Amino acid sequence: MSWPIPVFLNIEYPKPISLRVWLPTLVSIASATAAAVLLVWPQGKPTNTVLFWATLVGAPLVACFLLLGWRLKQWEDEQKDAEDAEKEQHWLKKGWRDWSRRQACVIDVAAFPAATDEIDRFSAEKFDLPTNIDRSITFDWVSGRTAAFRRTRLLRLVALRFAEALRDRREVIITLMLDDTSLKQDEDWTKQVMRTFGSMIPALRVEVHPATGGVQWMTQLVDRVDPATRLVIAAQLWADEEEKHNFSEGAAAFLVEAAATNAGLIFRPMTSVRDTMEVGLGQIREFQMAPDRLKHVWVANCEHIEATAIRSALAPDPKEMPDERLLDGVLGTPGPASGWIALAVAMEAMRGARPQLVAWREPQSECLYLCTVSPMPQKETSV
Numbered sequence: 097m098s099w100p101i102p103v104f105l106n107i108e109y110p111k112p113i114s115l116r117v118w119l120p121t122l123v124s125i126a127s128a129t130a131a132a133v134l135l136v137w138p139q140g141k142p143t144n145t146v147l148f149w150a151t152l153v154g155a156p157l158v159a160c161f162l163l164l165g166w167r168l169k170q171w172e173d174e175q176k177d178a179e180d181a182e183k184e185q186h187w188l189k190k191g192w193r194d195w196s197r198r199q200a201c202v203i204d205v206a207a208f209p210a211a212t213d214e215i216d217r218f219s220a221e222k223f224d225l226p227t228n229i230d231r232s233i234t235f236d237w238v239s240g241r242t243a244a245f246r247r248t249r250l251l252r253l254v255a256l257r258f259a260e261a262l263r264d265r266r267e268v269i270i271t272l273m274l275d276d277t278s279l280k281q282d283e284d285w286t287k288q289v290m291r292t293f294g295s296m297i298p299a300l301r302v303e304v305h306p307a308t309g310g311v312q313w314m315t316q317l318v319d320r321v322d323p324a325t326r327l328v329i330a331a332q333l334w335a336d337e338e339e340k341h342n343f344s345e346g347a348a349a350f351l352v353e354a355a356a357t358n359a360g361l362i363f364r365p366m367t368s369v370r371d372t373m374e375v376g377l378g379q380i381r382e383f384q385m386a387p388d389r390l391k392h393v394w395v396a397n398c399e400h401i402e403a404t405a406i407r408s409a410l411a412p413d414p415k416e417m418p419d420e421r422l423l424d425g426v427l428g429t430p431g432p433a434s435g436w437i438a439l440a441v442a443m444e445a446m447r448g449a450r451p452q453l454v455a456w457r458e459p460q461s462e463c464l465y466l467c468t469v470s471p472m473p474q475k476e477t478s479v
Contacts, residue, residue, distance in 0.1 A: 099366055101379055102192060107182045110174040113167060125163055126156035193383045198318040199363045201356040205472055206257045207440035208250065208347040209427045210235045218421065218445035228428035232341040234334060243336045246345070247278075247285065251292045254329055254349045259296060261351055265325050267299035273307040273330035275343070275432045293327075307332060307433040308458050311365045311465050317352070318364050326352040330436030342459070343431025348440035360443045361470035368464045370402075376466060377409040380453070385468045389450050394421045396438040396456035397430035398464065406455055406466075418453065432458060435465060448474035 133155050137148065207215050210233050212225055238246045255262075262268060270289050278285060282304040289302050305313055307330050317326075331347040353359075363384055368376040390410060395403040400422065407417040423438055424430055435456040442452040454467045 099196070099376065099379060101375065102188060104185055104189065105181070107178055107185060109178045110171050113171055118164070118167070122160045122164065125159050129156040129159040189383075196364055196379065196384045199361040199470075200314065200317050200352050201354060202360040202362060202443065202472065203351040203353050203356050204258060204261055205351070205360060205440050205443045206254065206349045207437055207444050208235075208253060208349070209437055209441065210345040211427045215441060215444050218426075218441055219447075219449070221419070225426045227425055228344065229425045231344070231428045233344045233428045234341075235345055238345075243278075243281075243333055244284065246333050247281075247331075248288055248292075250331060250333070250347055251288055251329070254327075254347070255292050255296070258327060258349065258351055262293070262296050262327070265297065267301075267325065268293075268297045269301045269303060269324050269326045271313075271326055271328045272302065272304045273310055273313070273328065273433060273436060274304065275307055275332040277335040277338075278331060278333055279304065279306055307431075307436065308461075310433075310435055311367060311467075314362065314365050314467070318362075321354070323354050326350075328352060328436075330433040332431040332433040342429065343434070344428030346427065346431075346433065346437045348433065348436040350440065358473050360472040362439065362443075363468040363470075365465055365467035368466055369462055370464070373402075373405065373464060374409045377406060380466060380468060381410055385451050385453075390418045390453055390468075391446065391450040392419050392421050392442070392452050394423060394438050394442045394452060394454045396423045396427070396434045396454075397459070398455055398457055402464070403455070406453070410453070430456070430459065434458075435467075439467065439469060443469050443471045446471040448472075 130152055133152050137143070137151075142148070209215075211228055214225070217225055235246065235249075238249065241249075270293060272282070272285055272289070274282070274285065285304065286302045290300065294300055310330065328350040329347065330349075332343055333345055333347075334341050350362075366376050366380065393403060393406055393410070395406070403420045403422060407420055411417045421442075423434075423441065427434070427437065435454070435458065438454050438456050442454050446452055449471050451468055451470050454469060456465050457463065458465070
C-alpha cells in the first residue's frame with residue numbers, strides 16, 4: 097500500500113526582541129506619558145514637590161515597563177509554542193522513521209531463476225551473464241518435463257538449501273506465493289510441500305497466496321508481531337498445455353523469523369506510481385535509508401528511463417548515484433513472482449554489502465513497488 101506520508105512543517109521561532117527597534121517606541125511612549133502628566137496636573141498645584149517629580153518620572157517608566165512586559169510575555173508564549181511544536185514534530189518524525197523502518201528478519205534466502213544458478217555473478221560491477229531480453233525461458237533441468245515434476249524438483253531444491261536451518265525448528269509455516277495457474281493447483285502444491293518438508297519439520301502448516309499480492313503480504317508481515325518461523329516460497333511455473341509462455345520460470349525462498357540476529361532485512365515496502373515516485377523515494381532517502389548507504393538499485397519489469405529516474409531521485413549528484421541492475425535482460429520476461437526473485441537475488445548476491453533498493457512492477461499493473469533490503473551477512477568460512 098502507499099504510505100500515508102505526513103506533512104512536516106517548517107517551525108519558525110519568533111525573532112528576539114531588539115532594543116534598537118523598541119527604543120524609539122519606548123521613548124515615544126515615555127514622552128507621551130510625561131506630556132499627559134503635565135496636561136492633567138492640577139493648575140495651581142505646586143510642581144516643586146516630591147509627588148510631582150515622582151509622577152512625572154515614574155508614570156513614563158511604568159508605561160514603558162508595562163508595554164515591554166506585554167511584548168516579552170507575547171514573545172515567551174510564541175517561543176514556547178514553537179518549542180512545543182518542534183518537540184511534537186521531533187517525536188512525529190521519530191515515530192515515522194520507526195514506522196518506515198519496520199522490517200522482516202531473513203535468516204537465509206535463495207534465488208532460483210531459470211536463467212542461471214550462478215547468483216554470485218550478479219555482485220560483479222559488470223556481470224557477464226547470458227542475455228534473455230524479451231525471452232521466456234525455463235529451467236534447463238526440466239526441459240520436456242511436466243509441471244508436477246518441476247514443482248516437485250523445485251520444492252526439493254528449496255528443502256535441500258534450507259535443510260540445516262529447518263531441522264533446528266519444531267514449528268514452521270510455509271507460505272506459498274504462486275502464479276495464477278499454479279494457484280489453481282494449490283492442493284497439489286500443499287500435498288507436495290507436506291511430503292517434501294514433513295519429515296524434517298514436526299509441526300508444519302501451509303498457506304497459499306497469489307504472488308502478485310506480495311507487497312501487501314510483506315506490509316502485513318512487518319506490521320504484526322508474529323513469532324512464528326516462516327519459509328516463504330514464491331514461484332512462477334509454466335502450465336503443461338501452454339503453447340505461448342508469458343513469463344520466464346523462476347522461484348525465490350526466504351526463511352523469515354522475527355527478531356533474528358545476524359540476518360538480512362526486508363524493510364517496509366512502498367507502493368508508488370509515476371506521479372508520486374519522487375515523493376516516495378524522498379521518504380525512503382530521508383527516513384528509511386540514507387542515500388549514501390544504498391549500493392545498488394535492482395529493477396525488474398521497469399523501463400530503463402524509470403531506473404534512471406529512481407537513481408536520480410535518490411542522489412541528484414551523478415557521482416553519488418547508486419549503480420543499477422536491470423534484471424529483465426538476464427532473467428527474461430518478468431512474471432508475477434519476479435519481484436520476489438529480484439529481492440532474493442539482491443539479498444543473496446550482495447552478501448555483506450550495503451543496503452540495496454529493489455524496484456519492480458507486476459504484470460499489467462501501473463503501480464511501482466519499492467523495497468529496501470539489507471543483504472544477508474557473509475557466510476562464515478571454516479579455516
